[in-house]
Amino acid sequence: MLRLEHVRAGYGNILAIKDISLVISEGEIVTLIGANGAGKSTTLMTISGLVPCRGGKILLNGREIQGEAPDNIVRLGLSQVPEGRHIFPLLTVKENLDMGAFLRRDKDGVKRDLEFVYTLFPILEKRQRQHGGALSGGEQQMLAMSRALMARPKMLLLDEPSMGLAPLLIKQIFAIIERLNRERGTTIFLVEQNARKALRVAHRGYVLENGEIIVTGTGRELAANEKVQSAYLGM
Amino acid sequence: MEYFLELICGGLTRGAIYALIALGYTMVYGIIGLINFAHGEIYMIGAFTAFIIATALTIYGFPLAAVVIVAGLAAAVWAAAYGYTVERIAYRPLRGAPRLSPLISAIGMSFFLQNYVLLAQTADFVPFPALIPDFDFLEPYSHIIGASDLVILATTAVVMVTLTCVIRYTTIGKAMRATAQDSAMALLLGINVNRVISITFIIGSALAAIGGLLVASHIGQINFYIGFLAGIKAFAAAVLGGIGSIPGAVLGGMLLGLTESFGTGYISSDYEDVFAFSLLVLILIFKPAGLLGKATVEKV
Ligand SMILES: Nc1ncnc2c1ncn2[C@@H]1O[C@H](COP(=O)(O)OP(=O)(O)O)[C@@H](O)[C@H]1O
Numbered sequence: 001m002l003r004l005e006h007v008r009a010g011y012g013n014i015l016a017i018k019d020i021s022l023v024i025s026e027g028e029i030v031t032l033i034g035a036n037g038a039g040k041s042t043t044l045m046t047i048s049g050l051v052p053c054r055g056g057k058i059l060l061n062g063r064e065i066q067g068e069a070p071d072n073i074v075r076l077g078l079s080q081v082p083e084g085r086h087i088f089p090l091l092t093v094k095e096n097l098d099m100g101a102f103l104r105r106d107k108d109g110v111k112r113d114l115e116f117v118y119t120l121f122p123i124l125e126k127r128q129r130q131h132g133g134a135l136s137g138g139e140q141q142m143l144a145m146s147r148a149l150m151a152r153p154k155m156l157l158l159d160e161p162s163m164g165l166a167p168l169l170i171k172q173i174f175a176i177i178e179r180l181n182r183e184r185g186t187t188i189f190l191v192e193q194n195a196r197k198a199l200r201v202a203h204r205g206y207v208l209e210n211g212e213i214i215v216t217g218t219g220r221e222l223a224a225n226e227k228v229q230s231a232y233l234g235m
Numbered sequence: 236m237e238y239f240l241e242l243i244c245g246g247l248t249r250g251a252i253y254a255l256i257a258l259g260y261t262m263v264y265g266i267i268g269l270i271n272f273a274h275g276e277i278y279m280i281g282a283f284t285a286f287i288i289a290t291a292l293t294i295y296g297f298p299l300a301a302v303v304i305v306a307g308l309a310a311a312v313w314a315a316a317y318g319y320t321v322e323r324i325a326y327r328p329l330r331g332a333p334r335l336s337p338l339i340s341a342i343g344m345s346f347f348l349q350n351y352v353l354l355a356q357t358a359d360f361v362p363f364p365a366l367i368p369d370f371d372f373l374e375p376y377s378h379i380i381g382a383s384d385l386v387i388l389a390t391t392a393v394v395m396v397t398l399t400c401v402i403r404y405t406t407i408g409k410a411m412r413a414t415a416q417d418s419a420m421a422l423l424l425g426i427n428v429n430r431v432i433s434i435t436f437i438i439g440s441a442l443a444a445i446g447g448l449l450v451a452s453h454i455g456q457i458n459f460y461i462g463f464l465a466g467i468k469a470f471a472a473a474v475l476g477g478i479g480s481i482p483g484a485v486l487g488g489m490l491l492g493l494t495e496s497f498g499t500g501y502i503s504s505d506y507e508d509v510f511a512f513s514l515l516v517l518i519l520i521f522k523p524a525g526l527l528g529k530a531t532v533e534k535v
């Protein structure tokens with residue numbers, strides 16, 4: 001579904017990702033793990049079109065999307081939940097969700113999806129009139145994911161959804177990720193520093209170091225890989 | 236007592252105009268963090284457009300109501316086209332550049348537009364047709380409130396309520412607020428941020444043009460330079476209320492108008508502009524972010 005071929009990108013003089021090639025098939029959960037500063041977020045931002053791609057190709061269902069405007073990428077079914085959630089603090093919970101459906105014209109479908117995210121996270125319905133900035137970290141993560149779902153994406157890019165959350169909430173978020181994948185067939189590209197959890201839910205994974213992919217394999221293979229164990233699993 | 240009421244009405248009328256123009260400053264600042272110094276000139280261009288259309292229609296003998304509506308619409312549309320174009324050619328190419336660059340570009344645009352109208356029209360004041368008739372029902376109160384005061388206040392009220400509803404309830408209004416709060420996130424949701432910015436300039440410019448028509452008809456003459464002082468005062472109003480805040484712009488405008496009205500009415504009209512700026516300085520000393528502004532750390 002999504003294929004990166006020798007993608008390079010960066011900021012000013014810094015090349016944050018150097019030569020990234022990876023493939024994500026429809027219906028998969030694929031994780032990208034790596035230390036802080038490895039280039040994970042840059043990879044996602046390049047896919048979403050917010051960081052310009054300086055070389056290589058990004059293909060979505062065979063169509064080149066590098067250089068496309070960010071709104072066209074969302075239109076093609078790719079939504080991102082960025083690191084740090086980026087809830088609009090002065091918009092209400094409901095308005096944040098409305099913005100997730102910004103590009104949609106099918107009112108009935110939007111209404112159904114709103115009901116769907118409210119069943120996934122009932123707390124959001126209770127808080128729908130509150131400002132986004134008034135939510136707790138966990139609630140903000142739920143809202144951020146729900147807002148992305150309101151676009152009805154075929155593929156979801158998640159940047160460190162577990163960051164800063166209590167263990168119980170992390171468990172809940174990962175359960176939802178698996179459920180979306182299983183029940184809705186949403187393809188998921190999951191960026192995590194929490195390698196242990198990520199490798200458990202992911203079908204396959206890539207390990208990023210200094211802007212380059214150094215290992216790839218199934219979740220199980222990577223969890224058993226010595227290098228991965230010592231660097232990312234603390235064994 | 237009657238003098239007091241007269242000063243109140245005069246102050247509110249002035250304030251309403253400041254508020255109409257201040258909205259453009261504050262909306263643009265809220266969304267791209269730029270002080271659009273050319274905004275006063277957009278107001279002036281609105282007044283000139285209204286002048287040209289109104290004069291022509293009056294000569295051809297159109298009824299007053301038609302003249303007012305057509306001139307108002309033409310001024311709003313034409314000024315909006317200027318506002319849109321200014322953003323496209325003078326600010327958009329500088330997005331991402333250091334903050335000072337678009338600011339300098341804005342000052343350049345302001346000078347350019349002033350001189351362009353100076354050359355295209357004239358340096359002299361031109362008489363603006365009286366577009367607002369006297370209302371019979373106001374006759375007994377004519378020493379307190381004039382017909383044009385009433386029309387200015389009513390028009391401003393309608394415009395403000397409409398704008399508030401647009402920003403609060405429509406999709407584009409929500410997208411404007413979202414973009415102002417976090418433009419990168421807005422992009423990630425598929426909001427075309429450039430289009431939102433264009434729409435902001437268009438709305439702000441149309442409001443300024445309506446202000447231009449109202450003032451011109453109230454005062455009875457215009458020239459290429461009227462945007463300068465009106466722009467500075469309206470900018471002061473926006474800062475006073477808290478730049479970036481829409482209710483703040485209205486509050487700041489009204490406060491400024493009333494201060495000027497009472498200052499000139501009870502003290503001396505020689506110091507008209509001094510009152511406005513003294514108020515600004517005083518408020519900024521005690522509330523640096525303005526009355527309704529968010530206290531944010533300036534990122535320079
Ligand atoms: N906006 C930015 N401007 C300049 N450099 C950046 C920016 N964002 C990230 N970087 C740099 O790019 C590299 C990769 O960062 P990032 O993609 O955020 O890594 P990760 O998400 O894996 O922690 C880092 O060296 C970081 O300092």
Ligand SMILES: [Mg+2]
Nearest residue numbers: 040041042083
């Ligand atoms: Mg990151």
